[in-house]
């Protein structure tokens with residue numbers, strides 16, 4: 001990998017700044033500075049649409065070792081607003097690597113910075129919270145750049161779904177015999193999610209966020225899925241009302257991350273912004289039904305505000321917190337059951353599709369199938 005000697009500057013909205021070297025594209029970029037603790041999986045991280053308008057700081061000290069390949073993208077492009085690494089690996093070494101990370105960042109116009117103290121930067125964000133930031137190779141005066149940062153919109157109040165969602169439906173065929181059909185609402189979906197459903201015999205109809213309840217019911221689906229996605233869940237009113245209609249229609253529901261926050265809102269809970277969020281691939285989560293702990297991949301800056309102590313009545317049945325993060329008791333999953341205890345819908349704040357990340361939570365895709373099957377049986381008996 002060629003490293004330029006072009007200087008670059010990173011400035012945070014509170015005035016703290018770091019000087020380093022240009023990495024990837026040159027230019028100037030703005031976003032919310034957040035840190036991710038994943039030691040692997042930078043290609044999946046950079047192509048995760050949930051990172052729209054965020055400048056991601058890698059806490060792993062060296063990034064780029066495995067280059068960039070043509071298989072691991074989680075969507076059609078890189079979405080991060082900027083990338084911050086301590087040491088950009090000079091060498092790429094992997095049998096699947098097609099080009100270097102630096103080349104890919106430049107080809108996609110993504111501005112980065114390296115050769116700065118990412119440990120100090122991460123500690124600052126951990127103590128003060130995620131905040132607006134800029135990286136520039138053209139404006140190297142921190143006082144000037146911080147003024148531009150202060151003019152940028154905050155992540156709180158940001159509605160970014162329209163930036164990332166598909167414009168037309170896409171069908172992912174079931175692998176092997178088709179056993180189920182699901183509508184997956186694309187709020188910023190990662191490709192591994194429909195892939196893991198398809199492997200289990202589900203035909204997945206990925207629909208734009210503008211899809212209506214009629215679009216969904218016309219497909220004759222067995223269940224509905226809402227994906228991960230960028231921005232503040234407090235702004236996702238359209239998705240909340242669509243999901244309310246889905247639950248009214250009695251369709252089984254499964255949601256991931258943004259899909260958990262939207263489920264929470266449809267159930268009547270609020271959402272709030274975490275100080276610095278959960279981003280990484282080794283976050284411990286407890287399934288409260290079984291007591292089992294999963295090591296999970298996570299990427300969220302907001303969370304659902306729901307009581308851990310008791311169930312909450314809703315018009316469909318009882319809602320409860322099914323999973324919690326063992327680091328800080330943040331809500332990591334929700335479940336809705338009817339009077340007979342049948343699951344009507346469930347969701348998790350973390351990433352069972354695990355791209356990148358551990359595979360502990362893949363069982364949740366099987367649970368979705370069980371919930372759809374139970375619903376079919378009930379439907380037949382009714």
Ligand SMILES: NC(=O)CC[C@H](N)C(=O)O
Nearest residue numbers: 050228229257258301302
């Ligand atoms: N990965 C996601 O779906 C993130 C959801 C939401 N944008 C958050 O930051 O919490």
